[in-house]
Amino acid sequence: MAIAEITQSERLFPPSSSVSELLSELTGRERYSSRAGATKPEVVPTVVTVPSRGKTVQFNYLDHGEPEPSWFAPVLHGFANLVTLSDNWDGEGAKRIDSAAINRALAAIEQLLPHDAPAPSIVPVPNSGLQIEWHRNGKDLEVEFNPNGSVEFYYYDEGTEEESEGPVGAGFSNVRDLLQRVW
Amino acid sequence: MPDHYVADDPAILDDELLLRRLRPDWIVPGDRGRMRIASAAFKNEELSVLFRSLLIQQRRPDSDALREHPDDSLCSFTVGLARSLGQRVVYDTEPPNDPAHGLVVGKKRQSDANRLAREAKWVIPPEPPVLPDQKQPGN
Numbered sequence: 001m002a003i004a005e006i007t008q009s010e011r012l013f014p015p016s017s018s019v020s021e022l023l024s025e026l027t028g029r030e031r032y033s034s035r036a037g038a039t040k041p042e043v044v045p046t047v048v049t050v051p052s053r054g055k056t057v058q059f060n061y062l063d064h065g066e067p068e069p070s071w072f073a074p075v076l077h078g079f080a081n082l083v084t085l086s087d088n089w090d091g092e093g094a095k096r097i098d099s100a101a102i103n104r105a106l107a108a109i110e111q112l113l114p115h116d117a118p119a120p121s122i123v124p125v126p127n128s129g130l131q132i133e134w135h136r137n138g139k140d141l142e143v144e145f146n147p148n149g150s151v152e153f154y155y156y157d158e159g160t161e162e163e164s165e166g167p168v169g170a171g172f173s174n175v176r177d178l179l180q181r182v183w
Numbered sequence: 184m185p186d187h188y189v190a191d192d193p194a195i196l197d198d199e200l201l202l203r204r205l206r207p208d209w210i211v212p213g214d215r216g217r218m219r220i221a222s223a224a225f226k227n228e229e230l231s232v233l234f235r236s237l238l239i240q241q242r243r244p245d246s247d248a249l250r251e252h253p254d255d256s257l258c259s260f261t262v263g264l265a266r267s268l269g270q271r272v273v274y275d276t277e278p279p280n281d282p283a284h285g286l287v288v289g290k291k292r293q294s295d296a297n298r299l300a301r302e303a304k305w306v307i308p309p310e311p312p313v314l315p316d317q318k319q320p321g322n
Contacts, residue, residue, distance in 0.1 A: 121211035154293035
C-alpha cells in the first residue's frame with residue numbers, strides 16, 4: 001500500500017455521517033478486484049475520504065490488495081486532524097502544519113510499521129511540524145518531523161530510566177530497534 | 184513577546200506554579216488506559232504560561248486561563264523544574280497580554296519537553312470523551 005498524497009476538500013461533510021461510520025466502512029471494504037470469475041490482487045488507485053473539523057480530507061494511495069494494516073484507519077484519522085488545523089491553531093501564533101512534513105511522516109509510517117503494529121498518536125508541534133508517538137509498556141517513543149526536513153527521535157524507558165534522543169539516522173536505523181521495544 | 188535575549192528573572196521563586204494551557208490534540212493515550220500530555224505542548228522556545236500567584240493576586244480562578252479556550256485543559260509545573268532544564272522564566276504582562284502572563288524561554292530538547300510533560304500536574308483535566316450512547320437528547 002503506497003500512500004501517495006493528501007488532498008483536502010473544503011466542502012462540508014454531510015452532518016449525518018460520522019467518523020466512526022466512515023472508518024468502519026473503510027476497514028471492512030472489499031479490496032480485491034475480480035476478473036473472469038477469479039479473484040486476483042491488482043494495484044488500484046484508491047481515494048479514502050476522512051472527515052475532520054467540518055471538512056473532508058482525501059488520502060490517495062495505491063491499493064495492492066493486501067489486508068489493511070491495523071493502524072490504517074486511526075493513522076488516517078490522525079493525519080486528517082493535522083491537515084485541517086489552520087494558522088494560529090494553538091492560539092499562540094503557530095502556523096498550519098507543513099504539508100511536506102506530513103507527507104514525510106506518512107511515508108515513514110508505511111516504511112516502518114508492520115501490518116499489526118499498534119497505531120501511533122499523531123500530534124501537531126507548534127513549529128508547524130508533527131510527531132508520531134507511542135506510549136506503551138512503560139516506554140515512550142516519539143519521532144518528530146520538522147518543517148526544515150530533519151527527523152529526530154526520543155526514547156524513554158520508565159523502568160530502567162534509559163533515555164536517548166537524536167537524529168533517526170539513514171533509513172531510520174536509530175529507531176527500528178526502539179520500535180520493537182515499544183510494541 | 185520579547186524579540187531579544189531574555190534573562191531569567193531572579194525575583195521569581197523556584198516554587199512558583201506556572202499554568203500551561205493544553206489543546207485537545209496534545210492529550211494522547213498513555214500506558215494502562217490513561218491519557219497523558221504530549222511533549223509537543225512544551226516545545227515552544229517562548230512557552231506561554233500564566234503565573235498562578237498573579238491569578239490569585241488578581242482574584243481570578245484557575246479556569247480564567249481557559250476563558251477563551253473552553254475545550255482546552257490546564258496543567259501546572261514549577262519554575263524550579265523549568266530552570267533545572269536550563270530555561271529562563273520571566274513575566275510578560277504588558278498589554279495586550281494577560282496580566283498574569285509569563286514566558287518560559289529557551290530551546291527545549293525533546294528530553295526537556297518530555298520531562299515537563301511527565302512531571303506536569305493536572306489543574307483542570309480534559310473532559311473524558313463522550314461516546315455516542317452517552318449523548319443527551321438535544322446535544
